[in-house]
Amino acid sequence: MQALDWLVLTVTLVLIIGYGVWKSRRRDNLSGYFLDHQSMPWYLILLSVMGTQASAITFLSAPGQAYTDGMRFVQYYFGLPLAMVVLCISFVPAFRRLQVFTAYEFLEKRFDLKTRALTSFLFLLQRGLSTGISIYAPAIILSSLLGWNIYWTNIFIGGLLIIYTVSGGARSVAHTQKLQLVIIFAGMLMAAWLLVKRLPDHVRFSDALHLAGKLGKLNAVVPRTDWRDADFWQDKYNLLSGIIGGFFLALSYFGTDQSQVGRYLTARSVKESRLGLLMNGMVKVPMQFGILLIGTLVLAFYQFYEPPLFFNPTVVREINTSVYQPEFAALQRQYDTIFVQKKTAAWELIQQWHYHRKETDAHTFIQLHQQAEHVRQQAMDLIHQAVPHADHNDTNYIFLYFILDELPAGVVGLLIAVIFLAAWGSIAAALNALASATLVDVYKRAVYTRGSEQHYVRMSKWFTLGWGVFCILVAQFANRLGSLIEAVNVLGSLFYGTILGIFLCAFYLKQVKGTAVFWSAILAELVVLGLYQIHTVSFLWLNVVGCLLVMGCALLVNALFSGKN
Amino acid sequence: MTSRKQLAPEEKPPLLSSWWMWYLLVVLWLLLLIGLFWWFTLAFS
Numbered sequence: 001m002q003a004l005d006w007l008v009l010t011v012t013l014v015l016i017i018g019y020g021v022w023k024s025r026r027r028d029n030l031s032g033y034f035l036d037h038q039s040m041p042w043y044l045i046l047l048s049v050m051g052t053q054a055s056a057i058t059f060l061s062a063p064g065q066a067y068t069d070g071m072r073f074v075q076y077y078f079g080l081p082l083a084m085v086v087l088c089i090s091f092v093p094a095f096r097r098l099q100v101f102t103a104y105e106f107l108e109k110r111f112d113l114k115t116r117a118l119t120s121f122l123f124l125l126q127r128g129l130s131t132g133i134s135i136y137a138p139a140i141i142l143s144s145l146l147g148w149n150i151y152w153t154n155i156f157i158g159g160l161l162i163i164y165t166v167s168g169g170a171r172s173v174a175h176t177q178k179l180q181l182v183i184i185f186a187g188m189l190m191a192a193w194l195l196v197k198r199l200p201d202h203v204r205f206s207d208a209l210h211l212a213g214k215l216g217k218l219n220a221v222v223p224r225t226d227w228r229d230a231d232f233w234q235d236k237y238n239l240l241s242g243i244i245g246g247f248f249l250a251l252s253y254f255g256t257d258q259s260q261v262g263r264y265l266t267a268r269s270v271k272e273s274r275l276g277l278l279m280n281g282m283v284k285v286p287m288q289f290g291i292l293l294i295g296t297l298v299l300a301f302y303q304f305y306e307p308p309l310f311f312n313p314t315v316v317r318e319i320n321t322s323v324y325q326p327e328f329a330a331l332q333r334q335y336d337t338i339f340v341q342k343k344t345a346a347w348e349l350i351q352q353w354h355y356h357r358k359e360t361d362a363h364t365f366i367q368l369h370q371q372a373e374h375v376r377q378q379a380m381d382l383i384h385q386a387v388p389h390a391d392h393n394d395t396n397y398i399f400l401y402f403i404l405d406e407l408p409a410g411v412v413g414l415l416i417a418v419i420f421l422a423a424w425g426s427i428a429a430a431l432n433a434l435a436s437a438t439l440v441d442v443y444k445r446a447v448y449t450r451g452s453e454q455h456y457v458r459m460s461k462w463f464t465l466g467w468g469v470f471c472i473l474v475a476q477f478a479n480r481l482g483s484l485i486e487a488v489n490v491l492g493s494l495f496y497g498t499i500l501g502i503f504l505c506a507f508y509l510k511q512v513k514g515t516a517v518f519w520s521a522i523l524a525e526l527v528v529l530g531l532y533q534i535h536t537v538s539f540l541w542l543n544v545v546g547c548l549l550v551m552g553c554a555l556l557v558n559a560l561f562s563g564k565n
Numbered sequence: 566m567t568s569r570k571q572l573a574p575e576e577k578p579p580l581l582s583s584w585w586m587w588y589l590l591v592v593l594w595l596l597l598l599i600g601l602f603w604w605f606t607l608a609f610s
Contacts, residue, residue: 213609
């Protein structure tokens with residue numbers, strides 16, 4: 001990074017921290033600290049909900065995901081708009097009517113204390129761990145590519161935002177997210193524009209798309225219907241798993257995860273909450289499509305400029321100083337030779353598209369790409385042997401490598417700032433939610449019930465700080481998780497189905513009682529963890545299984561007990 | 566549900582006559598996006 005990059009990065013981060021602290025200058029009670037006195041308009045709800053969901057991983061890992069696996073990941077978001085509709089019909093009015101601080105408070109009013117405690121515990125466990133990953137994910141990438149110390153990077157990413165999150169609560173979180181998203185979108189648009197401009201002369205935007213398409217990377221919709229095939233259920237991203245699995249995951253995340261519920265509870269009315277959520281349903285899918293498209297354009301770019309054999313330079317340095325260096329060098333030579341042939345094949349394809357305007361045979365180009373991918377896979381296997389502690393999956397490094405290697409000074413600093421801001425937006429909301437669940441569901445409910453408002457606000461700040469430190473500690477121990485955007489979603493899927501099942505029982509199964517739901521939830525959670533261990537189904541389906549199991553068992557147990565009575 | 570009840574003025578949806586119209590709009594938007602993405606997949610494959 002050059003001096004200009006450091007200047008842009010520092011100014012942007014200081015601006016956000018200063019703005020967050022300025023927004024926190026008002027003295028508050030508990031409602032102000034966690035709900036901003038329910039005063040926010042719909043567009044702030046929209047930006048806050050989007051800023052909470054879009055973490056640094058979204059902007060770092062998603063383009064890499066498209067580069068390696070294509071755009072089919074976008075299907076994962078197809079269930080989200082449908083989930084927004086269900087939230088607006090059932091969840092939002094119920095939460096508002098009961099004037100709750102946390103989603104789990106609602107469960108005690110509907111069922112009993114133990115169901116509330118169990119759900120809140122599952123949330124704290126899941127959110128505490130996944131926030132740690134949200135800190136570690138950008139930290140490990142930045143530290144590898146820029147040579148920064150990983151422990152200090154974790155502390156900077158997870159620590160600086162604590163300043164304004166502790167002091168300002170929900171208001172600071174929402175207002176900084178607004179500013180963060182503006183900077184993030186500006187940065188991503190600039191990256192996309194520069195990427196297209198950096199394509200060689202005579203290579204048009206449509207040519208880049210055609211090349212990526214020929215390599216099977218523009219597979220935005222994969223309509224599989226062979227559900228009798230076992231492979232169907234293990235396939236992570238297709239139209240059906242995206243709509244059904246994605247729906248359950250989004251409903252769980254937005255309806256039962258306090259980091260999201262806490263955002264739309266700050267709205268000034270049910271109408272503002274609904275508008276914010278529905279707009280999120282309309283904006284999120286195209287936004288994700290755009291981010292993935294950037295990844296496929298990076299792939300097209302690297303058809304003309306040779307990419308590294310492996311995108312994590314720290315690991316490459318390690319293997320080059322090990323006994324495996326000759327083998328790695330041989331693979332590098334093979335990769336170089338294939339690249340030259342592939343580049344020629346890509347040029348020939350483009351010439352044919354330009355001058356003959358006909359459907360051309362891309363067989364040679366595709367075959368050479370497969371050969372290059374095969375060599376890359378061999379390199380990854382070698383890395384796995386040579387540097388066992390290292391992450392041998394470089395998906396998360398691709399986009400940042402491109403930024404650092406290809407984009408001009410100043411823009412690099414801005415895009416590093418984008419990564420920090422995206423991380424801060426989601427982490428700040430998570431810390432606020434973890435603190436509110438700890439205070440409202442545990443401390444105020446069971447530990448110290450007669451405190452004053454000032455005492456609870458003071459304790460909320462301590463809990464926010466405590467969770468911040470905990471998440472940084474988790475980040476210091478996280479390692480080797482593969483694609484980090486998937487790791488966060490997998491972790492969520494292990495718990496979300498069960499939590500959602502509890503909430504759906506509360507909303508739609510009026511006859512079911514608390515004890516039936518409580519034991520069904522414990523059973524469902526054990527089944528979900530078991531299914532994950534034996535790799536029977538893809539993680540998205542775990543949300544469906546967990547949810548339906550809670551509802552089915554609760555109905556059954558309730559029927560048995562009510563029959564006895 | 567919302568459309569059948571008398572809504573308080575501050576809870577009435579903007580632009581459209583009821584919230585159910587908004588929900589329909591979101592679902593139609595999703596279907597349109599899936600259709601466009603499907604065309605995109607075919608056009609560049």
